[in-house]
Amino acid sequence: MSDLGPGTRPGSRPRWGLVLLGAAGGAGLALYVAAAPFVAPALRRVCLPFVPASxxxxxxxxxxxxxxxxxxxxxxxxxxxxxxxxxxxxxxxxxxxxxxxxxxxxxxxxxxxxxxxxxxxxxxxxxxxxxxxxxxxxxxxxxxxxxxxxxxxxxxxxxxxxxxxxxxxxxxxxxxxxxxxxxxxxxxxxxxxxxxxxx
The missing domain is CATH 3.40.50.150 (Vaccinia Virus protein VP39)
Structure with a gap:
């Protein structure tokens, strides 16, 4: 008797694993897109960080x-x-x-x-x-x-x-x-x- 759970065929991975993998990939991509404009200037010859004027x-x-x-x-x-x-x-x-x-x-x-x-x-x-x-x-x-x-x-x-x-x-x-x-x-x-x- 299989212990893979209902709706899971023998030899296939549980769907929640694919969902987690997709979510992790999506979160990583979103983080890269959000951070890239802030990180990219720091990779230049002279870094001019953003510090708001008081x-x-x-x-x-x-x-x-x-x-x-x-x-x-x-x-x-x-x-x-x-x-x-x-x-x-x-x-x-x-x-x-x-x-x-x-x-x-x-x-x-x-x-x-x-x-x-x-x-x-x-x-x-x-x-x-x-x-x-x-x-x-x-x-x-x-x-x-x-x-x-x-x-x-x-x-x-x-x-x-x-x-x-x-x-x-x-x-x-x-x-x-x-x-x-x-x-x-x-x-x-x-x-x-x-x-x-x-x-």
Missing amino acids: AAQVETVLQLLAGRRGALVDIGSGDGRIVIAAAKQGFRAVGYELNPWLVWYSRYRAWREGVHHNTRFYISDLWKVNFSEYNNVVIFGVPQMMQSLEGKLESELKGNARVVACRFPFPSWIAVHESGKGIDTAWLYDAKSFKTAAK
Whole structure:
């Protein structure tokens, strides 16, 4: 007498085994699809992890750029909070972000906040973007990238540009102003100074 249970033919596997195998495979695929956009940027030459800007950091950036107008770019814009806050202050604000999930979320937030007409978000590697059209630049970088980014911005930005570096300063440039404390510290750089020093 067979002990395989009702509805199971001799020599065949129980159906629940196939169901569990399928469920495990489906869960693994879903996890990969959900995690891939977040893991992929970390596999690049320089990892720029997503750490949301605090309310204090957003306020510091706006204070350092007070009185400025024109085009603003947030390099590695994350969930878009700097871009959205800048748009509310009258900037034509753009964010470049490698993570497509964050870009889509930023676009949604900009629409919800009513500033989608003054904001743009692009899925792009920062090293492949020319920033020459922007006269206000914001970057939340990591130490490993700041030296290379110095050279890129020196060659691309015009003399009227201002750069705000948050959390980590540029290694060679001399800041014209520093604001905030601890991880909320931000440094303001004038392109006239660092472009002249680079010559």
